[in-house]
Amino acid sequence: MSRRQQRWTGWGQAQQHYLIEPRHLAGGGDLRHVTEYLRASGWKDTTRRTGAVFAFDSPDQLVRVAYRPPGGWQIRGAAQGHQPAWQVTLTPQTPVEIVAGVTDALTKPRSAHAPDVWAPLATHRWNTEPGQPYTATSPNRDAFVQYVTGEHDQQHWWVGARNEFGPVWNAQATASTPLHLMQALTTALADPEPVMRPRGHVPLSNRIRTTSVSVLPDQLTAWQRARITAARTAAWGRTWTSSRSRTAPAAPRYARTR
Secondary structure: OOOHHHHHHOOOOOOOEEEEEEEEHHOOOOOOOHHHHHHHHEEEEEEHOOOOEEEOOOOOOOOOEEOOOOOOOEEEEEEOOOOOOOEEEEEOOHHHHHHHHHHHOOOOOOOHHHHOOOHHHHHHOOEEEOOOHHHHOOOOOOOEEEEEEOHHHHHHEEEEEEEEEEEEEEEEOOOOOOOHHHHHHHHHHHHOEEEEEEEOOOOOOOEEEEEEEEOOOOHHHHHHHHHHHHHHHHHHHHHHHHHHHHHHHOOOOOOOOO
């Protein structure tokens, strides 16, 4: 069998992956889980201009998502109307599924309901500790969410996870960060569904549970494509709705409502 035939045969073989729980201890994962969704949602790739590993600007140029080692993820929003500037930073080992909780939410319309950052945690039985700072801790006590109070310029959100060896990752958000984004973060953080990592990318920790699964390359491609297709469909729907609203004829001034 030729070398080319061997490569083609290997591409069709099942590959060993692992489902890992809890997800907050699964390790960083593939950055493209975040970046390709933003690209499919119509965000502009500004990587070359910014010098980051990855950088994407929102269509309205008010938000930038960048990945800059060794710091990790930087998500910055410009001031707009009554909304002051804001920032969320997440260290490199933050699971991409949790990062995507925030970045996916940036591509979607806000819910009409008032956001509640703590509700997703309470739903999954995280323990709350009223006080200064107000804290919620995961049932196994290896992840936390805090709102740190104090002087106005010292208030911020502090989120993180640790295993038996110490801190694994942390995230910090300014007090001005829109609450619906923080709720999206806590929703992704508390989600009990495991996340998948390939062989060789499973953290060394006794606090994770792993399930070995065999995955065909075309299955991985199909799952990734489904996520990208969903982003493109949503982006197209927003563009179509926006263009319709711009081109819709104005109602005549003499029209009356009964």
